[in-house]
Amino acid sequence: MHPRKISRSVALLALTAALAVPVSLLGTAGPAGATAAGPRNTDFNGDGYNDLAVSNGWYPVGPGTQLGVTAVLYGGPGGLTGHHLIRPQGDCGPVGTNGQRSGPCRYWGHGLGAGDADGNGRTDLFVSGLGDVHALSWLPTGFGTLQRHHSPGFIDFTMVVGQFGGQFGTDVLSANVVQGTSTPWAGISGWYDGQEFRQAPLPSDTHLVQAVPRSMVSGDLNRDGDQEIALLQNRSLRDNSSGREWYEHHLLIADDPHDPPMMVTTLGSPAICASPVAAHKVCPEQDSQVVTGDVNGDTHTDLVMATPSRHTLHVWLGSATGLSRTPSYSARDQLWLTDVAFRGLATGDINGDGADEIAIGKPKAGESTSGEVVLIPGARTGPAPADGQVITQDGVRPLYGPAPTPTVSATPTVTPTVSATPSPTPTVSATPTVSATPGPVVTFDDKPTEEPPALTAQWTTGMTSDPIGEQSQPGDRFGQSVSILDVTGDGKAELIVGAPGKNRIAGMLAVLRGTPDGLSTAQAQIVHPAQAGMNFPSAELGLSLLR
Numbered sequence: 001m002h003p004r005k006i007s008r009s010v011a012l013l014a015l016t017a018a019l020a021v022p023v024s025l026l027g028t029a030g031p032a033g034a035t036a037a038g039p040r041n042t043d044f045n046g047d048g049y050n051d052l053a054v055s056n057g058w059y060p061v062g063p064g065t066q067l068g069v070t071a072v073l074y075g076g077p078g079g080l081t082g083h084h085l086i087r088p089q090g091d092c093g094p095v096g097t098n099g100q101r102s103g104p105c106r107y108w109g110h111g112l113g114a115g116d117a118d119g120n121g122r123t124d125l126f127v128s129g130l131g132d133v134h135a136l137s138w139l140p141t142g143f144g145t146l147q148r149h150h151s152p153g154f155i156d157f158t159m160v161v162g163q164f165g166g167q168f169g170t171d172v173l174s175a176n177v178v179q180g181t182s183t184p185w186a187g188i189s190g191w192y193d194g195q196e197f198r199q200a201p202l203p204s205d206t207h208l209v210q211a212v213p214r215s216m217v218s219g220d221l222n223r224d225g226d227q228e229i230a231l232l233q234n235r236s237l238r239d240n241s242s243g244r245e246w247y248e249h250h251l252l253i254a255d256d257p258h259d260p261p262m263m264v265t266t267l268g269s270p271a272i273c274a275s276p277v278a279a280h281k282v283c284p285e286q287d288s289q290v291v292t293g294d295v296n297g298d299t300h301t302d303l304v305m306a307t308p309s310r311h312t313l314h315v316w317l318g319s320a321t322g323l324s325r326t327p328s329y330s331a332r333d334q335l336w337l338t339d340v341a342f343r344g345l346a347t348g349d350i351n352g353d354g355a356d357e358i359a360i361g362k363p364k365a366g367e368s369t370s371g372e373v374v375l376i377p378g379a380r381t382g383p384a385p386a387d388g389q390v391i392t393q394d395g396v397r398p399l400y401g402p403a404p405t406p407t408v409s410a411t412p413t414v415t416p417t418v419s420a421t422p423s424p425t426p427t428v429s430a431t432p433t434v435s436a437t438p439g440p441v442v443t444f445d446d447k448p449t450e451e452p453p454a455l456t457a458q459w460t461t462g463m464t465s466d467p468i469g470e471q472s473q474p475g476d477r478f479g480q481s482v483s484i485l486d487v488t489g490d491g492k493a494e495l496i497v498g499a500p501g502k503n504r505i506a507g508m509l510a511v512l513r514g515t516p517d518g519l520s521t522a523q524a525q526i527v528h529p530a531q532a533g534m535n536f537p538s539a540e541l542g543l544s545l546l547r
Contacts, residue, residue: 040114040348040485041114041123042114042123042485042546043075043123044072044114044122044123044124044125044138044143045074045138046122046138047074047076048489049074049075049076049077049487049488049489050075050485050486050487050489051072051073051074051075051487052072052073052075052080052483052485052487052496052545052546053070053071053072053073053112053114053125053127053545053546054070054071054073054498054509054532054541054542054543054544054545054546055068055069055070055071055108055109055110055112055127055543055544056068056069056109056500056507056534056539056540056541056543056544057106057107057108057109057110057129057156057543057544058107058540058543059109059534059536059538059539059540067088067106067107067108068087068088068106068107068108068109068129069085069086069087069108069109069534070085070086070108070109070112070125070127071083071084071085071086071532071533071534072084072086072125072138072143073509073527073532075486075487075488075489076487076488076489077488077489077490078488079487079488079494079511079513079525080487080511080525080527083531083532083533084138084142084143084533085532085533085534086125086127086136086142086143088108088129088132088134089134089145089148106129106130106131107129107130107156108127108128108129108132109127109128109129109544110128110129110130110156110157110544111126111127111128111129111133111156111157111158111159111174112125112126112127112128112159112544112545112546113125113126113128113159113160113161113172113546114126114161114546115161115162115170115172116170117135117137117146117147117170117194118135118137118146118194119168119169119170122137122138124136124137124138124146124170125137125138125143126159126161126172128154128156128159128174129156130154130156131150131151131154131156132148132149132150132154132156133147133148133149133150133154133159133172133191134147134148135147135148135172135194146194147191147194149172149191149197151176151189151190151197154174154176154189154190155174155175155176155177155213155216156174157342158174158175158213158215158216158231159172159173159174160172160173160174160216160217160218160227160229162218162227163225163226163227164192164218164226164227164228164229164256164257164258165192165193165226165256165257165258165259166226166256166258166259167192167193167258168193169192169193169194170193170194171190171191171192171193171258172190172191172194173188173189173190173191173218173229173257174188174189174190174216175187175188175213175216175231175233176188176189176199177210177211177212177213184204184208184209184210184211185201185204186201186202186204186208186211186213186233187199187200187201187202187257188200188202188229188231188254188257188262189257190257192258198257198258200254200257200258200260200261200262201260201261202231202233202252202254202262202264203252203264205235205237207237207238207239207240208235208236208237209236209237209238209245210235210236211233211234211235211236212233212234212235212236213231213232213233213234214232214233214234214249214286214288214289215231215232215288215289215290216229216230216231216232216290217229217230217290217291217292218230218292219292219301219303220301221253221292221301221303221318221322221323222255222321222322222323223300223318223320223321223322226256228253228254228255228256229253229254229257230251230252230253230290230292230303231251231252231253231254232249232250232251232252232284232288232289232290232305233249233250233251233252234247234248234249234286235247235248235249235250247286248269248270249268249269249270249283249284249285249286249288250266250268250269250284251266251267251268251269251282251284251288251290251305252264252265252266252267253265253266253267253323265325267282267303267316267323267325268282268283268284268288268305268314269282269284270283279326279327279330280326280327281330282305282314282326282327283307283310283312284305284307285307285309285310286309287307287308287309287340288305288306288307289305289306289340289342289344289345290303290304290305290345291303291304291345291346291347291358291547292304292347293347293348293356293358293378294318294347294349294354294355294356294378295315295317295347295355295356295357295358295378295382295383296317296355296378296379296380296381296382297349297353297354297355297356297378297379297380298317298318298319298380299354300317300318300319300320301318302315302316302317302318302323302328302356303315303316303318303323304345304347304358306337306340306345306360307337308337308338308339308340310332311332311333311334311335311336311337311338312330312331312332312333312334312337313329313330313331313334313337313358313376313383313385314327314329314330314331315327315328315329315330315382315383316328317329317382328382329382329383331383331385334385336374336390336399337360337374338362338364338365339362339363339364339365340360340361340362341361341362341363341477341479341480341481341482343361343480343481343482343544343545343547344359344360344361344362344363344373344479344480344481344482345358345359345360345361345482346358346359346361346482346483346484346547347359347378347484348483348484348485348486348493348495349378349484349486349492349493349514350375350484350492350493350494350495350514350515350518350519351492351514351515351516351517351518352490352491352492352514352516353378353516355377355378355379355380356378356484357375357376357377357378357484357495358375358376358378358383359373359374359375359376359482359483359484359495360373360374360375360376360479360482361373361479361480361481361482361497361498362374362479363476363477363478363479363480363499363501364477365479366392366472366478367472367474368474368475369474369475369476369477369501370392370393370472370473370474370475370476370477370478371392371472371476371477371478371479371480371499371501372390372391372392372478372479373390373391373392373478373479373482373495373497374388374389374390374391374399375388375389375390375391375495375519376388376399377518385399386400387399388400389518389519391468391495391497391512391519392468392472392478393468393470393471393472393476393478393499393510394463394466394468394471394472395463395464395465395466395468396463396464396465396466396467396519396521397463397464398464464521465521467512467519467520467521467522467523467524468510468512468524468526469523469524469526470502470508470510470526473501473502473503475501475505476499476501476502476508477499477500477501477502478497478498478499478502478510479497479498479499480498480499480500480501480542480543481497481498481500481542481543481544481545481547482495482496482497482498482545482547483495483496483545483546483547484496484547485546485547486514487511488513490514492513492514492515492516493514494511494512494513494514495511495512495514495519496509496510496511496512496545497509497510497512497542498541498542498543498544498545499542500540500541500542500543501540502541502542503528504537504538505538505539505540506528506529506537506538506539506540506541507528507529507534507539507540507541507542507543508526508527508528508529508541508542509526509527509532509541509542510524510525510526510527511524511525511526511527512524513525527541528541529541
């Protein structure tokens with residue numbers, strides 16, 4: 001998408017188009033049959049339209065109830081048209097006080113993925129909890145469980161689905177940690193072809209105390225037909241002789257975890273951050289996020305990293321020989337880049353020109369954490385932040401246009417913190433079992449069941465359109481999750497935004513249509529919890545989206 005230029009002479013950004021030497025990160029060029037970046041397939045029911053999965057690992061929190069839920073909203077030419085609601089199986093661990101499950105299904109829904117689990121050519125849904133993974137296949141009566149896995153240390157929010165082992169079949173992997181021992185261990189583990197469980201260690205350090213994954217994505221980064229993993233890792237270190245403790249943050253690319261030792265390349269670290277060449281500096285932090293996509297439309301997979309605390313956006317463009325070792329683009333001193341949501345980074349082609357846009361969710365932005373999303377267009381030369389847009393519930397404005405003046409009037413909503421709990425030995429269930437009943441087909445409207453009082457001052461300065469038709473409220477957290485997915489089947493992806501704090505944490509989804517000119521200015525589709533089958537008052541619809 002490349003909308004009209006913003007004719008302003010302000011410093012649009014310190015965009016360093018430092019085209020790096022195209023040296024392959026992960027070896028020589030892949031075979032002629034190597035997979036290319038392209039639109040993702042999330043068509044679970046086989047009707048030709050992508051479907052959206054939305055989940056909440058804390059739903060509901062009442063005693064005696066199963067914790068965690070995933071809703072599948074079906075795509076169609078007019079947008080999202082109906083749903084199935086999926087709950088974890090009843091044997092997925094006992095329910096403790098206040099409904100907190102102590103078994104592996106705790107936080108069930110924190111991880112979402114899509115892939116062909118059984119090799120029948122149909123896309124299946126993968127849902128993970130803390131140590132539990134369900135591979136679910138669509139049936140006319142609901143979703144049936146094809147596979148079920150458990151593993152201690154499985155980090156649910158890092159789950160990736162694809163082909164990583166150079167063999168037939170879909171693999172499901174995650175970061176894995178073992179801590180609290182004399183020999184802390186960090187690596188990548190999972191199930192290959194739905195059966196074989198393997199784990200591979202990542203490089204360690206003699207001073208390592210703990211290595212915690214922050215963000216993990218996958219893509220064919222070296223054009224060999226298999227997927228590689230990009231992982232942000234936060235390390236805690238200690239020198240026992242001096243007692244000194246410190247933290248480090250690393251961006252790693254891991255190739256072939258199926259056959260250890262993995263080939264691991266470091267793209268960002270304290271050492272790389274200290275590079276004397278400004279264009280080569282890559283400084284991951286605890287709040288960094290990564291995502292893959294094709295931001296310049298050349299069919300090669302690119303890697304994007306956003307680091308809010310440093311106000312930087314890095315892009316490694318793919319090529320026939322893979323990613324370069326240094327960023328192709330570095331946008332520094334981007335003061336608008338703050339407080340990116342944990343699931344607030346996504347890519348997809350909104351205008352159908354082949355180049356992916358980058359969506360950045362900022363739920364703490366605006367007045368009293370009402371939230372916003374920044375959309376960076378893709379173009380043949382790479383990302384085009386100069387033509388960026390800011391999307392709120394009150395309207396759309398240019399990223400570098402006039403900015404409104406905030407008036408803080410409420411206390412932000414706090415999102416729960418996830419803790420880790422071990423889980424049992426891996427198991428596989430080969431026979432599909434129906435785990436949910438179908439929900440009714442509904443026609444979504446744009447009227448919430450309840451609307452809190454409006455903000456004392458709306459952020460409307462410089463707005464060019466108002467497609468959402470809602471009003472920003474304190475604590476809405478609009479942008480907590482984002483996804484760019486073509487659910488209408490017209491070749492132009494929709495921007496889907498979650499606002500889990502809407503209507504006193506009932507939540508909401510906004511679906512903005514893609515057009516050849518970018519985001520449509522027509523009325524967006526609004527989805528409220530009851531329309532997704534979630535009737536619990538604190539549903540927090542929009543907390544997690546399949547992206």
